[in-house]
Amino acid sequence: MADTTREPILEVRNLVKHFPLTQGIVFRRQVGAVRAVDDISFTLYPGETLGIVGESGCGKSTVAKLLMNLERATAGEIFYKGEDISKLSGRALKAVRRNIQMVFQDPYTSLNPRMTVGDIIGEPFDIHPEAAPKGDKQARVRELLDVVGLNPEYINRYPHQFSGGQRQRIGIARGLALNPEIIICDEPVSALDVSVQAQVINLMEKLQDEFGLSYLFIAHDLSIVRHISDRVGVMYLGKMVEIGSDAAIYDHPTHPYTQALLSAVPLPDPDAREGRERIILTGDVPSPANPPSGCRFRTRCWKAQDRCAEELPLLAVPQRYADADTAVAHDSACHFAEEKPQVTHA
Amino acid sequence: MPDQNLTGTRSTAPVAEVAQAEAGPPPGKPRSLWSDAWSDLRRKPSFLIAAAMILVLIVIAAFPGLFTSASPRDADLSGAFLRSPELTKFFSPEWFGYDSQGRSVYARVIYGTRASIVIGVSVTVIVLFVGSLVGMIAGYFGGWVDAVVSRIVDTFMGIPFLLGAMVILVSFDVRGKLVITLALAVLGWTTIARVMRGSVISVKQADYVQAARSLGAGTWRILLRHVLPNAMAPVIVVAMVALGGYISAEATLSYLGIGLADPAMSWGSDINTGKDQIRVALHVLIFPSIMLSGTILAFLMMGDAVRDALDPKLR
Secondary structure, eight states: OTTTOOOSSSEEEEEEEEEEEEEOOOOOEEEEEEEEEEEEEEEOOOOOOEEEEETTTHHHHHHHHHHHHHOSSSSEEETTTTTTTTTOHHHHHHHTTEEEEEESTTTTTTSSTTTTTHHHHHHHHHHHHHHHSSOOOOHHHHHHHHHOOOOOGGGGGGGGSSSSSHHHHHHHHHHHHHHSEEEEEESSTTSOHHHHHHHHHHHHHHHHHHHEEEEEESSOOHHHHHOOSEEEEEEETTTTEEEEHHHHHHSOOOOHHHHHHHSSSSOOHHHHTOOOOOOOOOOOOOOOSSOOOOSGGGGTTOOOOOHHHSOOOOOOOGGGGGGOTTTTSSEOTTTTOOGGGGGGGO | OGGHHHHHHOOOOHHHHHHHHOOOOOSSSSSOOHHHHHHHHHTTTHHHHHHHHHHHHHHHHHHHGGSSOOTTOOHHHHHHOOOOOTTTTTTTTTTBOTTSSOOOOHHHHHHHHHHHHHHHHHHHHHHHHHHHHHHHHHHHHHHHHHHHHHHHHHHHHHHHHHHHHHHHTTTTTTTHHHHHHHHHHHHHHHHHHHHHHHHHHHHHHHHHHHHHHTTTTHHHHIIIIIHHHHHHHHHHHHHHHHHHHHHHHHHHHHHHHSSOOTTOOOHHHHHHHHHTTTTTTTTHHHHHHHHHHHHHHHHHHHHHHHHHHHOOOOO
């Protein structure tokens, strides 16, 4: 379980990523920017799983790429154990990469089809010779295959000989090879069948207990995120709109967007369905190249008032619940944050 | 769900069982795209015919003396001037008749093979190497590197292939195989560079390249281990088809008199010799032409078959 009294292992402060939109072929000029990630802050504690949810295009995957330094942040800082890693390069960046690894969304494209499983899982050791096992590299690769529940005899096979779930296990084994402290999972199960999803999620939980990993778990499936996460952050159009413990987000959501999302989760129990109010949002997600003023969600929000267009709501504990001692007192970026009990499950 | 026990137990054994039950890969030899392609090709008649023809041509080019006892330069003007072919005398010097200088057409066809094959293969090798390197650099690094390289490629592409080769060759006094090879390579590398650039651009976006970057892999490791092996297939196909084109270009230049010329032997220059007696002695023209067309056809068929085998959309 998360130990929030300790120092955070990863701290993100005011992270911004704008992708420039250019025009012209010979003389390029910037005509605007897609604000994929706009001023996001959160922390990750050792041994914790932070889930990040949000619909397609809200900037979840960009956050993952920024944390992995696959994209350079436009502004903001990423602190790993107190050191800002967002501006590192060369040797220093390579050293940090040993400790932060990633599991990719699509197991069909994240493994090089021309390499054997042994080469794929062993590649981290070739890149970081100082982290390679002293003796037999093959033995370590076999051990990793065993850890993720694959037959070590598969070491000489190629990725296309495996099913989706098995491939994702290979991807996880590659991520584990360097003994990282943080694993960033960018929708690690959304490309898998439902039955296989559970196996992979359970494997990830087991590995977390075994190696004390911290996960940043990005997904759009609310039930899976609830299952694996200690804390959950909800993103909308490049902004974090609500963040808190999983009980706070799932049982006491105060942001209207979170409430709308949760009201759309299918419920297996018909009686519970009866008493629930479904919030149907109208309209589309606005373009991140030209987001609405003030609150980003105001164009689709049933609570929107003039104030929402003028003033950007800050991500903080709402005034109304400032003295509350329950899970309802968590950060929510809404001027009119309020619980709406009839939308949550159960 | 059978996997509920996963969280409860520390032992990895049950996990392994579940994972294997999840449709394990069939036992047997490891298969890759190339081995899949190979097993596909082995069952294709067009590939087998083309491969056999190319094999024979390579043996002829390497050891022409095995196929004929006659010398292609022995001229018996008084005895054999434009003598007609004796089509039943297989592999004898008289088989394809004699040309206007009394030389055995069969011997000349055999000895002319080497020029075509050597020039075709060496141009392809040079073009593959240079084009792949340039295309890979442009595609992978992008930005201004790509802009500069692509404009250079566009400039070369703007030069008509044969016209350009003629202009280059005319400026040389002695035109041997090396000069012709270099002239064709200088004009030919752009096709490969373009294909490679496009292929690299599509491969470098792949998640496995991102995964290698996130592991901290250096540029060369990414290029050589991840990008190049996955970007190679379309380039190989284009190169195989182009090989036939280079052979035909060499013959065209030799026919026009600015490629290989006597005493060097080439089907193109023999066709040129034959065209003057076309009404009285068609055989002088027809046999080198058949060999030339057959050779080009073999390489085109090979390229076609390999493309079908490597094209993932047909799988």
